Amino acid sequence: VETVGILTSGGDAPGMNAAIRAVVRTARASGMKVKGIKRGYAGLLNNEIIDMDSRMVSEIARLGGTILFTARCKEFETREGQQKGAQILKDNGIDGLIVIGGDGSFRGAQKLSELGINTIGIPGTIDLDINCTDYTIGFDTAVNTAMSAIDKIKDTSTSHERCSIIEVMGRNAGYIALWCQMANGADGILIPERDAFNEQDLIDAIMHNRSKGKTHHVIINAEGVGHTNRLARRIEAATGIETRATVLGHIQRGGSPTARDRVMAATMGGYAIDLLHRGETNRVICYKDGKYVDFDIDEGLAMEKTIDEYQFLISRLMSVY
Ligand code: F6P
Numbered sequence: 001v002e003t004v005g006i007l008t009s010g011g012d013a014p015g016m017n018a019a020i021r022a023v024v025r026t027a028r029a030s031g032m033k034v035k036g037i038k039r040g041y042a043g044l045l046n047n048e049i050i051d052m053d054s055r056m057v058s059e060i061a062r063l064g065g066t067i068l069f070t071a072r073c074k075e076f077e078t079r080e081g082q083q084k085g086a087q088i089l090k091d092n093g094i095d096g097l098i099v100i101g102g103d104g105s106f107r108g109a110q111k112l113s114e115l116g117i118n119t120i121g122i123p124g125t126i127d128l129d130i131n132c133t134d135y136t137i138g139f140d141t142a143v144n145t146a147m148s149a150i151d152k153i154k155d156t157s158t159s160h161e162r163c164s165i166i167e168v169m170g171r172n173a174g175y176i177a178l179w180c181q182m183a184n185g186a187d188g189i190l191i192p193e194r195d196a197f198n199e200q201d202l203i204d205a206i207m208h209n210r211s212k213g214k215t216h217h218v219i220i221n222a223e224g225v226g227h228t229n230r231l232a233r234r235i236e237a238a239t240g241i242e243t244r245a246t247v248l249g250h251i252q253r254g255g256s257p258t259a260r261d262r263v264m265a266a267t268m269g270g271y272a273i274d275l276l277h278r279g280e281t282n283r284v285i286c287y288k289d290g291k292y293v294d295f296d297i298d299e300g301l302a303m304e305k306t307i308d309e310y311q312f313l314i315s316r317l318m319s320v321y
Contacts, residue, residue, distance in 0.1 A: 001096030001118055001276040003033040005049070005089060008066040009040035009073075009101035009108070012253060013124045013138025015261035016066040019100050021057040022269025028054050030277050035094055039069045040101070041076035041108055044085045049092050061262050064141075064254045070101075076108050086115035096276040098269075100124040100137070103301060106284055110297040118281035120272040121297060124265075126253055129173035132300035133286035137268065140260040142169070142252045143179045149248050150184040154218060163187075163206060163217040163235055163243040167228040169252045176252070177222040178307055181315045187217045188319055190231075192224035193307050199231065203238045205319065210241070212321035217241065267292060 004027050008016050020036075027034045038048040060067055075081040089097060089112070096118040099109040102125040109119035123130045126142035146168050157164040168176045174191025181189045187209055188202045206217045219235070221228050232245035257265070268285045271292055275283055284300040286293050295303075 001032060001279075003035060003093045004096040004098060004273070004276055005035045005037050005092070005094040006052075006068070006098045007037035007040050007044065007100070008068050008070045008124065009099055009105035010070065011102070011125060012066050012070050013126050013136070014064045014141035014253070014255055014257035015137035015265040016070075016100055016124050017063045018061040018257060018262040018265035019122055019124065019137060019269040020066070020068060021060050022266040023098055023273060024052050024057045025054050026270040026273040030273055032096075032273070032276075033093075035092060036068050040071040040105070041073040041081075041085060042071040043069070044088060045073070045075060045081060047088055047092075049088075049094075061266070062256050064256055066100075072104075082108065082111040082115060086112055086117055089117050096120075098122060098272045098276070102127070102130055102136075106297050106301060110282055110301075113282035113297070118276055118279070119297075120275050120280070120294075121284035121300075122265075122268045122272055123284070123286065126176065127170050127173050128175040129171060131303040131305045132284060132295050133288060135264055135287040137261055137265045138253075138257070139175065140264075141255055141257045143176055143183070144258055145252050145255055146176055146180050146248055147183045149251065150180055150218070150220070153246055154184065154216070157218065157244070158216040160242065161215045163219070163239065163241045165219045165221055165228050165232045165235065165243060165245045167221045167223055167226070167245070167247040169223050169248065172224040174222040174224065174307055177220045178311060178315060180220050181319070182311065184218070184220075186220045186319060187214075189220040189222070189315070190225040191222045191307065194312065199234060203235060206235065206239050206241065209321040210239070214321050
């Protein structure tokens, strides 16, 4: 590969800039040219392509968001869109492409690989919902942001002896919710992966904990379960405890990335250039069982994972007074 393109795609995640910086710097060190593609695949189809050098990425590791902007692009899911994208890359002399994003973004990369562009995927999403990897860039920062917000809600909830229902992001995955329950403590959680903890269980848990002397309560609800306001009304009606709902929302996507996110992003960025240097294509970089590895994209997308059962068990045991 002589000229590598880089784009960020799907929801932004803190740490994407650290990955961009690593890609640009390590590519330059390997003698490759780098071109940044703005606004993900949508920008690719509009030929929004800029030259990048090492100085352009100075001091971006600590910035949240993505300097390349991001988008979700329906047109790129079509054969015509993919062919057009491959042609635009070739016209710009780009023979290798690094895509930072989630599953949908990797599907696009896989198609481009079939069309003759060497592609590498880097997992970037706060949701941790990419099955082939134990870690995705942005998760650590998002969990820390949610944790701090929940700490603050707990201060007021405790003062008023209330119950708080807090909705965290995660799309169809409950990882952020589970981590917050372990980090913050909560009477219970609702996550899409488990229906074991249903609404009646939560009400029973709150009543049990109150009977043991607990004066405030927190329930963490994953976005994929939803209905947070309705749940708050139901809990208030069933328990008689004043209840408030908070949806944390996009605050979880922003902010300066944690050291963990920056370091993981930088390592994965450098690894991506290493793979392109070796002539690899259609690979996704993963962190699995404590090691950086790469898989064929199709193989990676076919893998399965679920929440950590042991963590889930411990979180449940800890929630009972
Ligand atoms: O994938 C990241 C994420 O923040 C999810 O947690 C959430 O479901 C979704 O993106 C929200 O998307 P948007 O920013 O387009 O509303």
